[in-house]
Amino acid sequence: LNADRTALLSLRSAVGGRTFRWNIKQTSPCNWAGVKCESNRVTALRLPGVALSGDIPEGIFGNLTQLRTLSLRLNALSGSLPKDLSTSSNLRHLYLQGNRFSGEIPEVLFSLSHLVRLNLASNSFTGEISSGFTNLTKLKTLFLENNQLSGSIPDLDLPLVQFNVSNNSLNGSIPKNLQRFESDSFLQTSLCGKPLKLCPDEETVPSQPTSGGNRTPPSVEGSEEKKKKNKLSGGAIAGIVIGCVVGFALIVLILMVLCRKKSNKRSRAVDISTIKQQEPEIPGDKEAVDNGNVYSVSAAAAAAMTGNGKASEGNGPATKKLVFFGNATKVFDLEDLLRASAEVLGKGTFGTAYKAVLDAVTVVAVKRLKDVMMADKEFKEKIELVGAMDHENLVPLRAYYFSRDEKLLVYDFMPMGSLSALLHGNRGAGRSPLNWDVRSRIAIGAARGLDYLHSQGTSTSHGNIKSSNILLTKSHDAKVSDFGLAQLVGSSATNPNRATGYRAPEVTDPKRVSQKGDVYSFGVVLLELITGKAPSNSVMNEEGVDLPRWVKSVARDEWRREVFDSELLSLATDEEEMMAEMVQLGLECTSQHPDQRPEMSEVVRKMENLRPYSGSDQVNEAD
Numbered sequence: 001l002n003a004d005r006t007a008l009l010s011l012r013s014a015v016g017g018r019t020f021r022w023n024i025k026q027t028s029p030c031n032w033a034g035v036k037c038e039s040n041r042v043t044a045l046r047l048p049g050v051a052l053s054g055d056i057p058e059g060i061f062g063n064l065t066q067l068r069t070l071s072l073r074l075n076a077l078s079g080s081l082p083k084d085l086s087t088s089s090n091l092r093h094l095y096l097q098g099n100r101f102s103g104e105i106p107e108v109l110f111s112l113s114h115l116v117r118l119n120l121a122s123n124s125f126t127g128e129i130s131s132g133f134t135n136l137t138k139l140k141t142l143f144l145e146n147n148q149l150s151g152s153i154p155d156l157d158l159p160l161v162q163f164n165v166s167n168n169s170l171n172g173s174i175p176k177n178l179q180r181f182e183s184d185s186f187l188q189t190s191l192c193g194k195p196l197k198l199c200p201d202e203e204t205v206p207s208q209p210t211s212g213g214n215r216t217p218p219s220v221e222g223s224e225e226k227k228k229k230n231k232l233s234g235g236a237i238a239g240i241v242i243g244c245v246v247g248f249a250l251i252v253l254i255l256m257v258l259c260r261k262k263s264n265k266r267s268r269a270v271d272i273s274t275i276k277q278q279e280p281e282i283p284g285d286k287e288a289v290d291n292g293n294v295y296s297v298s299a300a301a302a303a304a305m306t307g308n309g310k311a312s313e314g315n316g317p318a319t320k321k322l323v324f325f326g327n328a329t330k331v332f333d334l335e336d337l338l339r340a341s342a343e344v345l346g347k348g349t350f351g352t353a354y355k356a357v358l359d360a361v362t363v364v365a366v367k368r369l370k371d372v373m374m375a376d377k378e379f380k381e382k383i384e385l386v387g388a389m390d391h392e393n394l395v396p397l398r399a400y401y402f403s404r405d406e407k408l409l410v411y412d413f414m415p416m417g418s419l420s421a422l423l424h425g426n427r428g429a430g431r432s433p434l435n436w437d438v439r440s441r442i443a444i445g446a447a448r449g450l451d452y453l454h455s456q457g458t459s460t461s462h463g464n465i466k467s468s469n470i471l472l473t474k475s476h477d478a479k480v481s482d483f484g485l486a487q488l489v490g491s492s493a494t495n496p497n498r499a500t501g502y503r504a505p506e507v508t509d510p511k512r513v514s515q516k517g518d519v520y521s522f523g524v525v526l527l528e529l530i531t532g533k534a535p536s537n538s539v540m541n542e543e544g545v546d547l548p549r550w551v552k553s554v555a556r557d558e559w560r561r562e563v564f565d566s567e568l569l570s571l572a573t574d575e576e577e578m579m580a581e582m583v584q585l586g587l588e589c590t591s592q593h594p595d596q597r598p599e600m601s602e603v604v605r606k607m608e609n610l611r612p613y614s615g616s617d618q619v620n621e622a623d
């Protein structure tokens, strides 16, 4: 264990980040965040998204010989992988995605014969995919997408269940053992063969009509039309005949559908336009929800399908598929979403949110974005960044859908709704009072989520922090939602009147909110949590107040009783001191001048000192 500890300390001094929060006075490293021990040895090191940066030197992993799980994903680590990683020969799970590692995929990995999951996606690895991977005979997951790998793929005869090499400069044919994976595993490459288009030397049979279940990915469309003048074989002729029959049947089917749509006034398309008109003007508008009932189909997804059909005809690529992020197992597709019953949750700055119930266990929130004026490529680049954000206090973006007419985002559904609803909804009889423990827990969770976002880079901010964007799990853990959306939508979507009570005084363009602007908004949320009062324009039909100004104005001798939510005072006994300090922190965050506001990391630290968080401090490895 001592050698393990020394290795971890060397790693800490090399790559920093939140490992600086480890209490190094402790002789055992087993209580340090992200470190797991068994039988007095370090067996797992999970440090996802904790701002690690720089190269990992040699001489660290050589000591961590009992390591079975290593997760350093979503950091800013660079350089090549250390060669002595091979000494951690017990490694089963290695997650290094979302860093800046470069160079060739090192041979050392191929000696880790126990590896079951290997994720090197979204780095800058170059060179060819080595046949050395065939040594990893237990490998079930291999993710190499979003790198700069080139050449062809060796035939990997491995027990793989998950495989992805998309978005690399790969070419050649897809080897036999990998043809069982769907086309999504090979997107944005120049690869050919099953499940993509045929390779030039295989083109003895003309390809099927594109409308009939064509799996060709967008990147490889277009180069398919090289016809061979060779004599056609019997199989080829049969292929042509079948192709023609299928094509003809499809044309007839499309004509029938079009005729039916025209004659049937209660068809889906009409329903959708009705739904569009019925969308509520304000979050949770009763009339719209009641009138719209539980829609027989997700309005958003249905519109997406109908709209996309038109778009795909000659207007760039459209996959009609939900694109999932990271290692999320695909448990549903767009058609499942289509079939799901959907209910309007509310209409926000960026579009309308729906709750879609796919089956007894799968419930998601679908956000149908409006005013997205950017090209497919730019949207995808930006949304990939949002999808890569991974923290226990962020609402995870699971998937997205993009076509010319529709942009859908699929999130986990948060069953307890928003902090805004919890604080301001149902103030009458039947309300369960919110005690200090719950409130401060929510505050710390939200602060941690925002701090994580800010730790991604000085230009990364949320831009729309408010209590309706802090959602809650059943155990009242806070998760920040809607991050990254301000950069996706057009300026007409960012209504200047919304959320003014949360906006820092220096912010003139709601699309350009700095980190210090987020800190201001967070400070307002903090004051809202403690006072129970809604800031101006945050709750429709209620006036609200300029919270920071109001709190300052009553800050006199007997101020506490006036500032604190009366509900809190009726419950709290010995926590007033802590509450008062939290008010002070809220006021610091809402200082008029940005330079006088603390960084989010400092806010988190102060809160943790005030209230040692009862939740788990360990960084959870979602994988």
Ligand SMILES: Nc1ncnc2c1ncn2[C@@H]1O[C@H](COP(=O)(O)OP(=O)(O)OP(=O)(O)O)[C@@H](O)[C@H]1O
Pocket (backbone or CB within 6 Å): 283, 284, 345, 346, 347, 348, 349, 350, 351, 352, 353, 365, 367, 395, 411, 412, 413, 414, 415, 417, 418, 464, 468, 469, 471, 481, 482, 498, 499
């Ligand atoms: N993942 C989710 N789970 C549960 N409810 C959600 C989810 N996402 C949004 N909601 C709820 O849906 C409603 C509309 O949300 P949306 O984010 O579209 O607008 P908003 O938060 O009111 O405003 P804004 O768009 O300015 O952030 C809100 O009441 C919100 O709490």
